[in-house]
Each structure stands twice: as structure tokens, then as C-alpha cells.
Amino acid sequence: MNVTIKVKRFDADAEKPESYWEEFTTEVADNATVLDALIQVREDQDGTLSLRCSCRSAICGSCAMRINGQGGLACKTPAVDAVIDGTITVEPAGNMPVIKDLVTNFDGFWDKINQVTPYLQPQGPEPEAEYIASNESMLHLSGVTACIMCGSCVSDCTVLEVDPTFLGPAALAKAYRFTADPRDGDEDGVSLDRLKDLGQKSGMWDCTRCMACVTACPKGVDPMDRIMALREQAMDAGLTNNNGARHAEAFVELVGHSGSLDELKLPVKTVGIFNVPALLSYVPVGIRSLRRGKLPSLFHKKIEGVENVRRLVKKLEK
Amino acid sequence: MLEHDVLVVGAGLAGMRAAIAASSRGANTAILSKVHPVRSHSNAAQGGINAALSDRGDAWEDHAYDTIKGSDFLGDQDAIEVMCKAAGQSLIDMEHFGVTFSRDEEGRLGTRAFGGQRRQRTFFVGDFTGQALLHVMFEQLLKSGVRSYEEWFVTSLIIEDGIVAGVMALEIRSGEIFAIRAKTVIFATGGCGRVFEPSTNALIVTGDGMALTYNAGASLMDMEMIQYHPTTLAGSGVLLSEAARGEGAYLLNKDGDRFMKVYAPNMLELASRDVVSRSEQTEINEGRGIDGCVLLDLRHLGENVIMEKLWQIRELGMDLVGKDMIKEPIPIRPGMHYIMGGIKTDIDGLTNIPRVYAAGECANVSVHGGNRLGANSLLDTIVFGERSGNHAAEAVKHIKYVDFDEQAKIKEEKARIQSILDRPQNGDRVSKLRLDMGTSMNDNIAVYRDEEGIKKTVNDLKDMKVRYQDVPVDSKGKIFNTDLIFHLELGFMLDVAETIAAGALERKESRGAQSRTDYPDRDDENWLKHILVTQGEDGPQLSTSEVSITQWEPVERTY
Ligand SMILES: Cc1cc2nc3c(=O)[nH]c(=O)nc-3n(C[C@H](O)[C@H](O)[C@H](O)COP(=O)(O)OP(=O)(O)OC[C@H]3O[C@@H](n4cnc5c(N)ncnc54)[C@H](O)[C@@H]3O)c2cc1C
Ligand code: FES
Numbered sequence: 122m123n124v125t126i127k128v129k130r131f132d133a134d135a136e137k138p139e140s141y142w143e144e145f146t147t148e149v150a151d152n153a154t155v156l157d158a159l160i161q162v163r164e165d166q167d168g169t170l171s172l173r174c175s176c177r178s179a180i181c182g183s184c185a186m187r188i189n190g191q192g193g194l195a196c197k198t199p200a201v202d203a204v205i206d207g208t209i210t211v212e213p214a215g216n217m218p219v220i221k222d223l224v225t226n227f228d229g230f231w232d233k234i235n236q237v238t239p240y241l242q243p244q245g246p247e248p249e250a251e252y253i254a255s256n257e258s259m260l261h262l263s264g265v266t267a268c269i270m271c272g273s274c275v276s277d278c279t280v281l282e283v284d285p286t287f288l289g290p291a292a293l294a295k296a297y298r299f300t301a302d303p304r305d306g307d308e309d310g311v312s313l314d315r316l317k318d319l320g321q322k323s324g325m326w327d328c329t330r331c332m333a334c335v336t337a338c339p340k341g342v343d344p345m346d347r348i349m350a351l352r353e354q355a356m357d358a359g360l361t362n363n364n365g366a367r368h369a370e371a372f373v374e375l376v377g378h379s380g381s382l383d384e385l386k387l388p389v390k391t392v393g394i395f396n397v398p399a400l401l402s403y404v405p406v407g408i409r410s411l412r413r414g415k416l417p418s419l420f421h422k423k424i425e426g427v428e429n430v431r432r433l434v435k436k437l438e439k
Numbered sequence: 440m441l442e443h444d445v446l447v448v449g450a451g452l453a454g455m456r457a458a459i460a461a462s463s464r465g466a467n468t469a470i471l472s473k474v475h476p477v478r479s480h481s482n483a484a485q486g487g488i489n490a491a492l493s494d495r496g497d498a499w500e501d502h503a504y505d506t507i508k509g510s511d512f513l514g515d516q517d518a519i520e521v522m523c524k525a526a527g528q529s530l531i532d533m534e535h536f537g538v539t540f541s542r543d544e545e546g547r548l549g550t551r552a553f554g555g556q557r558r559q560r561t562f563f564v565g566d567f568t569g570q571a572l573l574h575v576m577f578e579q580l581l582k583s584g585v586r587s588y589e590e591w592f593v594t595s596l597i598i599e600d601g602i603v604a605g606v607m608a609l610e611i612r613s614g615e616i617f618a619i620r621a622k623t624v625i626f627a628t629g630g631c632g633r634v635f636e637p638s639t640n641a642l643i644v645t646g647d648g649m650a651l652t653y654n655a656g657a658s659l660m661d662m663e664m665i666q667y668h669p670t671t672l673a674g675s676g677v678l679l680s681e682a683a684r685g686e687g688a689y690l691l692n693k694d695g696d697r698f699m700k701v702y703a704p705n706m707l708e709l710a711s712r713d714v715v716s717r718s719e720q721t722e723i724n725e726g727r728g729i730d731g732c733v734l735l736d737l738r739h740l741g742e743n744v745i746m747e748k749l750w751q752i753r754e755l756g757m758d759l760v761g762k763d764m765i766k767e768p769i770p771i772r773p774g775m776h777y778i779m780g781g782i783k784t785d786i787d788g789l790t791n792i793p794r795v796y797a798a799g800e801c802a803n804v805s806v807h808g809g810n811r812l813g814a815n816s817l818l819d820t821i822v823f824g825e826r827s828g829n830h831a832a833e834a835v836k837h838i839k840y841v842d843f844d845e846q847a848k849i850k851e852e853k854a855r856i857q858s859i860l861d862r863p864q865n866g867d868r869v870s871k872l873r874l875d876m877g878t879s880m881n882d883n884i885a886v887y888r889d890e891e892g893i894k895k896t897v898n899d900l901k902d903m904k905v906r907y908q909d910v911p912v913d914s915k916g917k918i919f920n921t922d923l924i925f926h927l928e929l930g931f932m933l934d935v936a937e938t939i940a941a942g943a944l945e946r947k948e949s950r951g952a953q954s955r956t957d958y959p960d961r962d963d964e965n966w967l968k969h970i971l972v973t974q975g976e977d978g979p980q981l982s983t984s985e986v987s988i989t990q991w992e993p994v995e996r997t998y
Contacts, residue, residue: 134916150674152761164870168913168922173478175641178677178755180570181478197758220612221919227475240578241537250494251534256542256549260747263539263565266574267751270477302537 122151124158124200128170129212131219140219144208155203155211156184156195159223172223179339182269185276186223187212192276192337214276216285229285230272233292238315241299244307252304265298268342274334286323290334290344293325297347300354316355320363325351440845443469443586444835445828446621448593448606448648450476452569452817453799453824454627455576457788460828461625462583466835468828471588471608471619473643473924476577480629480641481820484569485680485751487551487561488533488817490526497560499523504991506815509555509711510779510808511951512967512993513661513986518804520989521786522815525822530562533821537575539564541748551748552685553813555711555998561814566682566751572817591617592924593647594852596624596655597843602793603655604841607852611924614917616856618848622838623794623831626652626782627824630800631935633928635775635884636877637676639668648801650931652782653938657790658971660803660984662935663942664779664952666811667886669715671774673732677759679752679771681813683737684708686748690719691734691768692727703998710998713810713952716773720886723772732770773886777816779807779952780942783971788827794838796827805969808986809951859912859926866909869925876903876929876936884943889957893944900937901978907933938972941979945970963993 125146132138145162153161156174163170173183177196184195188203189210203209217225243252274290281287288296296319299305299312306312319325325348334344445461447454450472462468472479491497503523507514534540534548540562543549550559564571580587590611597604597618605620628648632640653659669690670679684690690708692698702718703710710718719733727733737745737753742765745753749764756762762769781803788796788804799820806819867875879899883892907930914922948962949955968983 132916133918152674152759154758163921164868168869168925169916171914171919171921173474175474175478175480175643176483177642177675178483179758180482180567180751181474181480181641183474183478199758221916224919231475235581240582241535241575247535251531251540251548253546254542255546256544259539259542259564263567263571266539266564266571267567269482269570270574302539304537 122153122201123148124204124209125207126155126158126162126209126211128159128222130170130222131213132169133221149200151201153200154196155188155198155200155209158200158209159195159211171221180269182271185214185271185273187215187276192273194271194273194339197339214272216275216278216281217272225272227272230270230275230291233288234270234295236288237292237296237299237319239295239299241302241305242312243304254303258303262298262302265294265301265342265347267340268294268298269340271339273337273339274344277333277337279331279333280327280329284323284327287327288319288324290328290348293319293328293351294342294344294347297351300351311358313358316351316358316360319351320355320360325355326363441617441619442621442840443467443619444622445469445625445831446471446606446619446623447625447627447828448472449479449627449629449799449801450580450587451479451481451627451629451799451820452573452576453820454479454625455580456821456824457625457627457796457798457828457831458585459576459579459583460825461832462585464829464832466832468832469586469588469619470580471591471593471606473590473592473611473647475589476580476587477574478643479573480644481573481817482570483639483641483678484572484817485566485678486553486682486685487563487568487814488530488572489553489556489560489812489814490530490562490818491523491560492527492530492548497558499526501557502526502560505556506806506812507808507991508996509810509812509815510806511713511810511961511996512963513664513805513808513951513969515805515808515987516989516991517987518786518806521826522804522806522818522822526818529818529821529825533572533575536579538571541565551682552709554681554684554709554715555706555812561685563682565747566680566749569817592927593651594856594927596651596795597848598655598792599841599843601656602841603795604843607848609856611919614920616849616852618843618845620840620843622835622840623796625788625796625798625827625831626801627797627799627820628801630778631932632775632778633873634877634932634936634939635665635880636874637671637674637881638775638877639671639676639678640776645928645932646801646935647928647931648797649782649938650934652790652792652795652797653934653972653974655792655795656973657792657795658783658973659938660780660783660969660971661805661808661942662778662780662938662972663884663946663970664807664809665775665884665939666712666777666779666952667716667773668776669712669719669773670735670771671776672755672759673730673770673772675759676774677755678774678776679735679755679769681712683735683749683752686744687740689736689739690715691736692722693729694727698722698727698733706998711810712813713954714998716886717954719773728772729770732772734768735771736768737764738766738768775881775885777811779803779805779809779811780939783969784823786826787830788823789830794834796831798823798827809953856923860915860923862909862911864911864913866911867906869910869912869922869929872903872906872910873929873932876900876933880936880939884939887954887956888943889955890944893940897937897940897944900933900940904933904937938979941972941981942970945981961996967993
């Protein structure tokens with residue numbers, strides 16, 4: 122199969138480094154991945170092309186990049202599926218500075234992982250043998266520890282784009298891996314200190330649920346769902362006195378009122394209608410969501426069966 | 440100058456375990472790796488890690504015997520005893536660090552069956568045990584505060600009067616060359632799979648540490664012992680874990696027969712890897728394969744088991760060959776996977792170069808002998824990683840740094856690298872020479888070998904080493920010049936390949952992974968010995984050493 126691959130390049134050694142596009146055409150096997158095609162270009166045509174890759178089997182997390190604008194792993198994307206109008210377009214992962222060609226700088230990524238105290242912190246005495254834990258709890262955690270830290274989610278996160286201080290989907294999913302671990306925290310497995318820290322500004326409450334990370338994640342980790350689970354854990358632990366939690370309470374109130382969520386009202390309720398700077402800070406996210414077709418309809422209609430939903434919410438509140 | 444008591448080169452499981460151990464004993468420790476630690480190849484381990492837990496009625500002696508028999512009696516029994524005794528605690532340590540091991544109904548660690556073992560003692564996390572362990576080890580590394588040089592590439596060892604004084608390293612991001620002074624250096628640089636094409640190993644697994652220490656005077660041992668794994672994908676060579684057979688998958692030939700009943704009537708698909716790979720190769724050679732492959736069939740396990748315990752493997756099948764193992768069998772064949780050989784060390788990881796240690800796949804203690812049991816390698820990395828780290832941390836209390844002229848060393852190394860960058864753009868491309876090397880190795884030093892084939896590869900390699908001197912690089916820049924890295928790695932691989940071929944030619948018997956059609960029997964009288972390779976004036980120099988036998992005399996090996 123002949124493929125044309127258009128690569129966004131960046132030569133840091135150049136006198137005035139600038140990004141530019143370059144097209145290559147190469148012959149690959151029918152079941153080749155985008156990574157196979159890139160390696161072939163590098164090996165046969167242009168050794169100056171830099172990218173990270175190692176395992177070729179979606180486990181080392183090296184080869185995340187944007188393929189046709191979408192974050193993901195080159196080694197997990199069949200080349201055939203990635204051809205659009207005769208061309209595969211690849212760029213470095215987003216939300217990270219570029220070092221060279223498709224190689225990005227992960228320093229910020231790892232800083233954020235570090236910020237969530239990324240190791241198990243059991244409070245009680247250590248047992249002599251293993252901790253007793255249910256297989257279900259371990260299987261559940263394995264769904265999160267399946268994260269290979271490739272950065273695809275961070276690349277496509279719409280919040281990070283406007284607020285680089287946001288912990289981001291990878292670090293928050295990593296944090297959830299501990300808060301949901303029955304071995305971490307107090308004897309009931311509640312990691313209160315972690316939840317408090319994660320509830321601060323730039324933490325779990327700053328996710329706008331745009332789903333970009335869920336789409337980008339090549340390992341089915343669903344970072345956004347983990348962030349939502351963190352919020353639930355925080356509410357369960359009684360951590361309600363902050364913007365985020367008030368946001369969640371507002372959520373319950375709004376849904377209770379009209380049966381579905383009016384996302385446009387949500388920021389107002391959360392930060393309070395008089396917090397103008399905070400409100401304004403939501404605007405870029407809103408604009409970007411609109412571009413991606415994710416902003417809710419401007420007219421908020423009542424949905425059918427609203428009474429039932431209201432009753433449900435009442436029940437949940439109890 | 441950058442300076443550390445203990446410098447660990449390599450940040451896979453063995454390296455990180457060593458660094459954590461050394462720093463917990465108060466040594467000024469640093470770890471250096473050519474890729475970020477979590478990108479290391481330990482990630483790729485799918486199936487699990489072995490340990491005999493006594494509170495479960497298992498005994499370390501049984502694990503030791505299975506290991507020794509698996510090794511075809513070439514493993515050193517003193518080292519195997521050390522590993523199997525330490526296994527339980529090492530495993531529990533990993534659980535306490537946070538690994539999300541699979542559990543049984545009572546919430547205790549659960550096991551799965553693995554090849555060559557008489558009972559279940561393989562602990563696992565789904566089918567991504569290596570990744571689960573590696574990421575948790577990295578968490579502990581962060582907790583330890585050890586200085587980590589990420590994306591730094593060691594280009595050579597600094598040896599003064601036969602003693603190591605440090606290493607020369609290239610910071611890949613900046614392209615700068617540094618000398619790092621160290622009282623002790625622990626090599627944990629992993630295997631050398633890319634010497635073969637194809638291989639299950641990641642692209643970064645290029646035998647650097649073996650070549651670096653070999654060039655500095657270390658002995659490599661039993662390098663001919665190359666494991667071909669029974670279940671790899673044709674083409675890419677990507678692995679489908681033994682966990683599949685551990686959970687009950689069948690191997691079928693083109694007639695739909697479970698052919699292992701002929702070769703290993705008791706253990707069937709779960710015989711030792713060398714045995715299963717040979718059986719498959721025989722089926723294929725005798726015309727009962729399909730396009731050079733046999734079939735791995737999971738269908739009878741059912742969707743639930745596959746989705747809970749083998750889902751990554753299923754994904755690989757779908758991504759790489761477009762087949763869903765829930766619905767259809769998948770073609771597989773023996774493929775290069777692991778090297779039992781490596782840098783010769785004692786049970787504390789010390790090599791024959793003073794103050795240089797080695798641990799993990801780059802080392803040979805020797806616990807795997809002629810054939811490694813599945814799930815014993817992860818164990819090897821953490822047990823001997825920890826022991827090396829501990830030993831080095833104690834040793835540095837009594838020794839001083841060795842002096843050298845930093846500027847002179849940097850100048851010399853820069854000049855060497857510049858001369859590569861300055862080569863004219865003629866001669867073979869790196870990729871071409873690497874493919875030629877890999878193909879020759881895979882043609883002649885594979886499941887079955889004979890003198891004629893091995894000699895051909897020995898000669899091919901001589902020729903390639905000459906050609907290598909003219910291989911240019913396209914990329915002349917400093918920043919993230921991967922082209923230069925591949926060039927240096929190819930040099931390391933050619934050195935390692937030569938030692939593998941030399942060992943294979945020397946061992947005139949069939950034992951473990953060395954299956955010589957011209958010497959089909961095991962010959963304990965002449966070859967119950969390790970083969971040592973050191974670098975001589977004109978190529979590898981060979982010698983032998985005794986195998987340690989503590990309590991298990993060699994017997995005939997059947998499964
Ligand atoms: C696909 C696959 C599946 C496997 N499954 C299992 C299993 O289920 N159970 C089991 O027990 N074993 C398994 N193994 C074997 C096992 O995974 C490896 O033997 C083991 O992980 C090796 O670990 P290590 O720490 O020695 O090396 P690695 O994890 O390979 O780490 C090597 C390190 O050295 C660094 N390095 C190398 N060269 C340089 C240099 N020049 N400069 C700086 N740094 C350098 C690298 O960056 C890396 O950090 C499997 C192997 C493969 C390939
Ligand atoms: S190369 Fe390892 S994740 Fe793609």
C-alpha cells in the first residue's frame with residue numbers, strides 16, 4: 122500500500138526554528154500502522170525525522186501524537202484508517218512545547234504527576250503478607266493503572282489549552298488510582314487529604330467534561346470518568362465548601378428544576394453572578410466548546426418526564 | 440562535575456529497584472536512562488511474576504527445581520536458591536508498594552499457570568504485569584527522590600587502571616556530552632533483542648550495556664542461549680503472552696490437532712518454552728503449519744475470561760493482524776524473545792570489572808541457564824536489582840572516587856562522535872545494516888542451528904563490522920538527534936551479535952535454547968559448563984567455567 126504522510130516538523134537546531142510541513146510517500150504493508158509508516162520514512166528517506174517510539178504495541182507510551190488532528194498512539198492506528206483524502210497528517214502532541222519534529226517536552230506533564238503525590242500512602246500498619254482486597258477493586262483499579270502516561274489526553278484537553286495550571290486528565294486519573302485504592306488513606310480506604318488537595322483550584326473541579334480525553338485515550342482509561350468519580354468521592358467525604366462542590370450542588374439544583382442540565386447557567390451558579398473575573402475566565406472554554414460543537418443549545422427546553430427526574434434528584438439528595 | 444556514589448544505568452525494573460535500594464541505604468544515588476523510566480522495556484512483560492509463597496503451601500525448593508530443570512541444568516544452583524528464597528518477600532514488597540495484583544475469592548493474591556512449572560505460582564495483573572510493576576516502581580523512585588537523568592545515553596565507560604571511574608553520557612535533548620563520576624556503576628540496560636529481526640523486543644532493546652562492559656573488559660556468559668518464544672506474530676514479531684496458554688489456550692496445526700500431545704504428553708502447551716518452540720518449528724518444517732505459522736486458539740476460554748484476563752492480547756490481535764481471538768484462532772510462530780546470557784556476575788551483581796555491577800536481563804547470574812521459565816525474568820530483575828543496589832551502597836562507604844581528567848575525556852568523546860557525524864553520505868544506511876544483521880542472526884541462530892549456518896553468520900558479522908565503519912548519519916544536528924543514537928546502538932549490537940554467534944559455534948551439544956542439529960544430544964560430560972566470552976585483539980575470546988550444583992544432579996529432561 123502506498124501512503125502519503127504529511128508531517129509537521131520543527132528543527133530546533135535551525136537558526137530561526139520554525140514549524141513547517143513536509144510530505145513523504147512510502148510503501149507499507151496493508152496492515153501497517155501509522156508508526157510503521159513513519160519509521161519507514163525515517164529509515165529509508167530522512168534520518169533527520171525525530172519521533173519517540175519503542176514498543177510498537179501500545180504499552181510504552183512513547184508515540185503519542187496528533188493524527189489528523191486527534192491525539193493518539195501512532196502504533197495503535199492502522200495506516201489505512203488514517204488516510205483522509207489520500208494523506209495521513211501527523212503533528213506533535215498538543216499542550217506541550219515541541220523539542221524537535223514529533224518529540225515534545227514532557228517536563229510539565231511529569232510535574233503534574235508529581236503534584237498528586239503519586240505513590241501509595243496507607244495510614245495503618247503494614248501487614249506482614251499482602252493487603253487483603255477484593256479482586257473487583259483491583260480489577261477496577263487496573264482499568265486506571267492501564268494508563269501508559271502517553272499524554273494523548275493531555276494533548277487534546279480543552280481546559281489545559283486555556284488554563285495551563287489545570288492538573289489535567291492524566292494526573293487526575295493517576296490521583297484517582299490512589300483515592301480509589303482500598304489500601305490508600307485511612308482504614309476505610311478514604312484518602313481525605315488527597316481529596317482535599319485535589320479540590321483546590323486547578324484540580325478536579327476544573328474539568329469541563331468536554332470528553333476530549335476520553336476520545337483521545339488509547340487505553341480505555343476514560344480520564345474524565347475518573348475525574349467525575351473523584352468529585353463524587355469528595356462530596357461523599359463531605360468536602361462541599363469550595364467552588365467546585367458548590368458547582369456540583371448547583372448542578373443538582375438545576376437538574377432538579379428543569380429535568381436536564383442547563384450548562385449555560387452552571388458557571389453563574391457556581392462562582393456567583395457577581396464574580397465577574399471568574400465568569401469571564403469561562404469564556405474561552407465556552408468558545409472552544411462551541412467550535413467543537415459541544416456547547417449546549419442556547420435554548421434550554423424542559424424535557425419530558427421532568428417530574429420523574431426531579432423525584433430522582435430528591436431521592437439522591439437524601 | 441556530576442558525581443554520585445552509585446550510578447545506575449538503565450531505569451527498567453532492575454535499574455529502578457537497584458536505585459531505590461541504594462538510596463534507602465543512604466548512598467548518593469542517581470539513575471540514568473536513554474528513555475524516560477516508564478518507557479523502559481519492562482513494560483512489555485504481560486504474563487506475570489513467579490514466587491513460591493510458603494503460606495500457600497508452596498516451597499521455594501520446588502520453584503528452584505522447576506527453574507533448574509527449565510534451565511536444562513545450566514543455571515547456577517546457588518544463584519537460583521538465592522532468587523527463589525527471596526521471591527516471596529520481593530513479591531510482597533511490590534504489593535505493598537501498590538501493585539494491583541489479581542486476587543482470589545478471599546482477597547489474597549491470585550495465581551495463574553505458567554509453562555514448565557508443576558504448580559501455579561505466577562502472580563499477575565491482567566496481561567500487563569510488567570507495566571503495572573514498572574509504573575509502581577517509578578512511583579517509588581519518585582518517592583525516593585533519587586536524581587534521574589532522563590533521556591541520557593551512555594556512550595562509554597571511564598576506566599582508569601582497570602577500575603571504573605564513571606561513564607560518558609550524551610544528553611539527548613541538548614546533544615551535550617558529559618562525564619559523570621561514580622564510585623560504583625550498576626548496569627541494568629536490559630536485553631539485546633533487536634540484534635535479531637524480527638523480535639518481540641522493543642526498538643530500544645539493543646544490548647548497549649553488554650557491549651559497553653564487554654568493550655571495557657567484562658566477561659559475557661552463555662550468550663548463545665537465546666529464547667525463542669512460542670507465540671509471536673508473524674511479521675512484526677510482537678508477543679502474545681504465555682498467559683494465554685496459562686489460561687488454557689491450545690496450539691493447533693493445520694489439521695486442527697493439538698500437536699503438543701506428541702512432544703510433551705504431560706504438560707502439553709505448558710512445557711518449557713524451548714520445548715514448545717522446537718515442537719512448533721518441527722510442525723512447520725514438516726509441512727503441518729500454515730504460511731510458516733501454527734495456530735493459537737483461545738475460543739473455548741470464552742469471552743469473559745478473555746476480557747478479564749487477556750484483553751490487551753486480544754487488542755493486539757485486532758490492532759496488528761485484524762483478528763478477534765474471541766471469534767477465531769490466530770497464526771503465531773516461534774520468535775526471538777529473550778537472552779539468558781549476559782554480563783557475568785556473582786550473586787551480588789558484581790562483574791569482573793571492579794565496582795561495576797549488572798542486574799536484570801543484561802546480566803547473567805546465572806538463574807536461567809539454557810532456558811528461562813516464563814515469569815522468572817521479572818523476578819530476576821527485582822531480586823538481583825535490589826541485591827546490587829544494597830551491595831553497592833555498602834561498598835561505597837569504604838571507597839573513594841577514582842580521578843580522571845574530565846575535560847580531556849569530554850574532548851575525546853566529542854571528537855569520536857563528531858567523526859561519525861562527519862562521515863560522507865555514502866556507505867550503507869543504519870537501517871540496512873541492521874536488517875542484514877538481524878536477518879542473518881534469525882536465519883542461522885534460531886530455534887535449530889548447525890555449524891554451517893552459524894559459520895555463515897560469523898562471517899557475515901565480520902563483513903558487517905567493516906561496513907559499519909562507513910555508515911553515515913543523515914542528521915547532523917545536536918538537539919534530539921535520534922539518528923546518531925541509532926548509529927551508536929548499531930555498533931553495540933554488532934559487538935553483541937558476534938559474542939552470540941561465537942558462543943553458538945563453540946557449544947557442541949543441544950541444551951536448552953541451543954539446539955544443534957549436528958549435535959542433537961545434551962552432553963553433560965563435556966558441556967555442563969558456562970561459556971565465557973571476552974574481547975580479544977581480533978574478536979571474541981572463549982573460555983569455560985563450572986556450573987554451580989548444590990543439591991540437584993542433572994537428569995534427563997522430559998515434560
Ligand atoms: C514482550 C515481552 C513480554 C515479557 N513477558 C514477561 C513476563 O510475563 N514475565 C517475565 O518474568 N518476563 C517477561 N519478559 C522479560 C522481561 O520483561 C524482561 O527481561 C525484563 O523486564 C528486563 O528488565 P530490565 O530492567 O533488565 O531491562 P529494561 O526494562 O529493558 O530496561 C533497560 C533500561 O536500560 C536503559 N538503557 C539501555 N541502554 C542504555 C544506554 N546506552 N544509556 C542509558 N540507558 C540505557 C533503557 O532506557 C531502560 O531504561 C517479557 C519480555 C518481552 C519482550
Ligand atoms: S511505540 Fe510504544 S506506545 Fe507506541
